[in-house]
Amino acid sequence: MPQKNTTLGEFIIENQSEFKYSSGELSRLINSIRLAAKVVNHEVNKAGLVDILGAAGDTNIQGEDQQKLDVFANEAFIKTLTNREIVCGIASEEEDDYITIVGRNKKNDNKYVVLIDPLDGSSNIDVNVSVGTIFSIYRRVTEPGTPVTLDDFLQPGRNQVAAGYIIYGTSTMIVYTTGHGVNGFTLNPAIGTYYLSHPNMKFPETGKIYSVNEGNYVHFPQGIKNYIKYCQEEEDDRPYTSRYIGSLVSDFHRNMIKGGIYIYPNTAKDPNGKLRLLYECNPMAFLAEQAGGKASDGITAIMDIQPTTLHQRTPFLCGSIRMVEKAEEFVKEFGSEL
Numbered sequence: 001m002p003q004k005n006t007t008l009g010e011f012i013i014e015n016q017s018e019f020k021y022s023s024g025e026l027s028r029l030i031n032s033i034r035l036a037a038k039v040v041n042h043e044v045n046k047a048g049l050v051d052i053l054g055a056a057g058d059t060n061i062q063g064e065d066q067q068k069l070d071v072f073a074n075e076a077f078i079k080t081l082t083n084r085e086i087v088c089g090i091a092s093e094e095e096d097d098y099i100t101i102v103g104r105n106k107k108n109d110n111k112y113v114v115l116i117d118p119l120d121g122s123s124n125i126d127v128n129v130s131v132g133t134i135f136s137i138y139r140r141v142t143e144p145g146t147p148v149t150l151d152d153f154l155q156p157g158r159n160q161v162a163a164g165y166i167i168y169g170t171s172t173m174i175v176y177t178t179g180h181g182v183n184g185f186t187l188n189p190a191i192g193t194y195y196l197s198h199p200n201m202k203f204p205e206t207g208k209i210y211s212v213n214e215g216n217y218v219h220f221p222q223g224i225k226n227y228i229k230y231c232q233e234e235e236d237d238r239p240y241t242s243r244y245i246g247s248l249v250s251d252f253h254r255n256m257i258k259g260g261i262y263i264y265p266n267t268a269k270d271p272n273g274k275l276r277l278l279y280e281c282n283p284m285a286f287l288a289e290q291a292g293g294k295a296s297d298g299i300t301a302i303m304d305i306q307p308t309t310l311h312q313r314t315p316f317l318c319g320s321i322r323m324v325e326k327a328e329e330f331v332k333e334f335g336s337e338l
């Protein structure tokens with residue numbers, strides 16, 4: 001068990017041998033995400049000063065154009081990942097198409113692609129609620145030296161080599177996996193160093209928290225409606241507690257520590273669900289399974305879904321394995337159709 005207070009840098013070096021087929025690039029890739037997270041964290045923490053610094057579209061007191069934070073975060077991660085000569089392609093929620101990164105040697109031989117939601121839940125910033133960055137890393141499937149194609153990005157979640165999130169909350173944390181468990185690192189802003197604060201994170205097998213936007217209840221499939229009523233019944237260890245922050249990373253993080261289930265089903269408004277498969281659900285599903293939890297669309301494991309488009313959406317149930325299995329029983333018995 002790694003010692004608490006190990007720094008993220010030391011942890012990456014100590015666990016380098018776990019990165020199969022990697023001669024250090026994956027370590028450098030995780031390090032570049034660490035750097036970009038510090039840059040974004042600094043900007044997110046200033047957001048409360050927007051009246052002083054100027055809202056997006058204004059020019060701030062230094063005469064610089066004030067960017068929307070999700071645009072800023074997107075550019076910060078793309079720039080950092082591009083500069084490190086490790087990544088051959090990036091897909092982002094903020095970009096219509098994927099970005100090819102040829103590299104200074106012009107050989108297009110970098111081996112990893114990164115898919116990212118640069119600032120998930122950014123609408124919460126205006127009300128000072130925590131937000132997050134979500135990332136997913138694959139080895140390219142096309143030959144090094146040939147152009148990156150959509151196939152490099154449309155891989156099932158099972159192929160991920162690493163995934164994680166940064167949560168910009170009461171403290172800033174990086175939580176990630178390379179397929180060998182889940183570890184959480186907390187930033188000491190005074191010295192800009194991340195320390196291992198949550199080694200070997202595990203979802204409790206069950207829990208008493210359910211996270212769903214109940215305002216959409218009338219638009220949910222019958223199976224989800226019946227599961228929510230099950231959570232609210234006075235029986236056994238129920239009623240459960242309803243906790244919904246409206247920020248996926250925050251709801252997931254709390255549920256992983258305390259036990260719980262997060263649900264964003266298909267609804268009349270979002271017939272395929274709201275959350276994106278490639279850069280929200282797959283990375284969170286990788287983390288969930290690595291922490292002993294479960295993630296599905298109600299029927300199929302998220303990481304078994306074969307993607308067909310870059311920004312496709314999916315219904316999403318994720319969290320403590322017993323709770324997800326119970327919800328899947330209701331979906332199976334009462335249906336997932338609207």
Ligand code: P6P
Binds near residue numbers: 120121248251275
């Ligand atoms: P709603 C944020 O926009 C997000 O993608 C997730 O972080 C969050 O869980 C969900 O959407 C909130 O959506 O429709 O409940 O506001």
